[in-house]
Amino acid sequence: MPDNVRTNRPAPRTRKESLAPDKSPGSSGAGVTGASILLEGVTKSYGGGAPAVDQLTLEIPAGQTVMFVGPSGCGKTTTLKMINRLIEPTRGRIVIDGEDVTGMNGDELRRRIGYVVQAGGLLPHMTVGANVGLVPRMLRWSRQRVAERVDELLDLVSLDPAEYRDRFPRELSGGQQQRVGVARALAADPPVLLMDEPFGAVDPITRQRLQEELVNIQNELHKTVVFVTHDFDEAVMLGDWIVIFNNGAQIMQYDTPEQILASPSNEFVEDFIGSGAGLMQLGLTRVAEVPLREAVTAHVGDDSREVERRLREAGGGRAVVLDRRDRPVGWASSRQILRAATVQVDDDQDFPAVGARSTLDDALNTMLLAGSTQAVVHGSRQRYLGVITVSTVIKAIEQASSRAPDEAAAAPLGHNSGATADGGADTADAAGTAARGGTAGTTGSPAVHTAGAVPRQPAGGAGDAPGGEGR
Numbered sequence: 001m002p003d004n005v006r007t008n009r010p011a012p013r014t015r016k017e018s019l020a021p022d023k024s025p026g027s028s029g030a031g032v033t034g035a036s037i038l039l040e041g042v043t044k045s046y047g048g049g050a051p052a053v054d055q056l057t058l059e060i061p062a063g064q065t066v067m068f069v070g071p072s073g074c075g076k077t078t079t080l081k082m083i084n085r086l087i088e089p090t091r092g093r094i095v096i097d098g099e100d101v102t103g104m105n106g107d108e109l110r111r112r113i114g115y116v117v118q119a120g121g122l123l124p125h126m127t128v129g130a131n132v133g134l135v136p137r138m139l140r141w142s143r144q145r146v147a148e149r150v151d152e153l154l155d156l157v158s159l160d161p162a163e164y165r166d167r168f169p170r171e172l173s174g175g176q177q178q179r180v181g182v183a184r185a186l187a188a189d190p191p192v193l194l195m196d197e198p199f200g201a202v203d204p205i206t207r208q209r210l211q212e213e214l215v216n217i218q219n220e221l222h223k224t225v226v227f228v229t230h231d232f233d234e235a236v237m238l239g240d241w242i243v244i245f246n247n248g249a250q251i252m253q254y255d256t257p258e259q260i261l262a263s264p265s266n267e268f269v270e271d272f273i274g275s276g277a278g279l280m281q282l283g284l285t286r287v288a289e290v291p292l293r294e295a296v297t298a299h300v301g302d303d304s305r306e307v308e309r310r311l312r313e314a315g316g317g318r319a320v321v322l323d324r325r326d327r328p329v330g331w332a333s334s335r336q337i338l339r340a341a342t343v344q345v346d347d348d349q350d351f352p353a354v355g356a357r358s359t360l361d362d363a364l365n366t367m368l369l370a371g372s373t374q375a376v377v378h379g380s381r382q383r384y385l386g387v388i389t390v391s392t393v394i395k396a397i398e399q400a401s402s403r404a405p406d407e408a409a410a411a412p413l414g415h416n417s418g419a420t421a422d423g424g425a426d427t428a429d430a431a432g433t434a435a436r437g438g439t440a441g442t443t444g445s446p447a448v449h450t451a452g453a454v455p456r457q458p459a460g461g462a463g464d465a466p467g468g469e470g471r
């Protein structure tokens with residue numbers, strides 16, 4: 001059972017984790033199922049006073065994860081909800097995959113856009129299966145197709161369908177409800193997933209697991225994800241790109257997490273990031289990026305003597321015990337293995353384990369907490385990948401820090417104009433939105449700080465600087 005697997009003591013939530021998929025520009029080329037989104041000169045006024053969102057022009061590349069962060073009330077949720085038109089813009093256009101959806105029927109639009117809110121937003125009187133199958137049923141899929149889809153998605157979010165599909169939301173933990181919320185949003189395979197502080201209501205450890213799972217899912221599905229969070233660490237961990245907003249949804253910086261950490265574009269961004277930037281930068285290297293060590297593995301039920309023999313041949317140490325889905329469920333010494341004729345799992349066994357998308361300092365934390373020099377690494381759907389060691393981590397961190405300046409220079413050059421129209425760089429600079437380090441040119445429209453790697457140039461001109469004039 002996945003949740004049992006994940007009872008292994010995880011690292012505490014530390015600065016960043018950079019679970020984000022391959023962040024190199026264009027990395028989403030193959031297998032992208034997401035759609036590009038363009039907000040063009042979008043304004044939302046709720047009535048008197050300054051607009052909640054002020055002439056925002058923003059492109060969100062297909063298949064990537066864009067995080068919205070900024071102080072309370074700066075317009076993150078309003079911006080997000082204008083994408084699926086839960087909130088109607090006062091002015092401007094919203095274009096999804098080249099199609100202007102501003103005037104489209106809202107219900108129809110929302111069926112094409114997954115939406116995840118805090119605590120999953122599940123309907124309490126419906127079973128998990130009925131919740132997940134809601135949109136497919138509305139789309140009149142056959143019963144069998146809906147049932148198959150429900151099971152497929154529960155499996156994707158690491159909930160055993162047989163165990164969970166007939167439960168009611170109240171019979172689930174907060175983290176499990178959140179997983180069902182993600183499964184439900186993905187049910188009709190929408191190209192776009194909007195997530196409004198989805199993990200805000202769960203404890204830090206569950207949150208970390210959900211974040212890892214989202215990254216794993218995103219690595220499989222390549223949706224376009226727009227994600228609102230209060231937590232800058234979470235933004236660094238999950239985002240291919242981060243938009244830092246100030247009031248009125250003024251873009252203060254729009255760039256990769258690495259670039260924002262390395263070159264905050266102004267004091268506002270510096271303050272927002274706080275003092276942990278250096279540490280966070282180190283943590284941008286992921287477990288998946290370093291060589292893992294092979295370990296002796298054994299499946300539950302294997303012959304103990306044979307496993308012990310292999311351990312001896314390998315020079316001792318421990319065997320990683322796997323369940324039938326190749327998920328690590330134990331980490332046993334020869335003595336523990338030989339306690340029974342076949343390999344068993346000790347339910348209480350606590351062993352250091354990290355996801356492949358965890359960062360190196362999280363891996364290090366996990367090992368230190370467990371008093372171990374090694375940790376078991378799992379990848380997509382919790383499947384076993386190998387073992388990471390303290391010395392690997394230290395070596396990789398050393399290499400990463402010595403490499404950092406080159407990487408910054410090689411950041412998404414050539415994709416960083418973000419231009420929608422001519423001119424405006426001055427205004428952008430005045431707004432403090434022009435990123436440094438060659439990644440986030442704002443030589444085009446003052447409204448768009450699309451910070452490199454935007455795969456195509458947005459259509460021009462709709463936005464005037466959201467930031468320059470600030471309020």
Ligand SMILES: Nc1ncnc2c1ncn2[C@@H]1O[C@H](COP(=O)(O)OP(=O)(O)OP(=O)(O)O)[C@@H](O)[C@H]1O
Nearest residue numbers: 046052070071072073074075076077078079228230
């Ligand atoms: N229905 C509404 N009527 C009037 N004003 C609103 C309404 N909804 C939001 N606002 C205002 O619009 C501004 C932006 O709100 P929004 O919820 O988008 O901010 P946010 O950045 O998501 O905030 P938070 O981080 O606190 O959730 C705020 O000043 C808020 O008070």
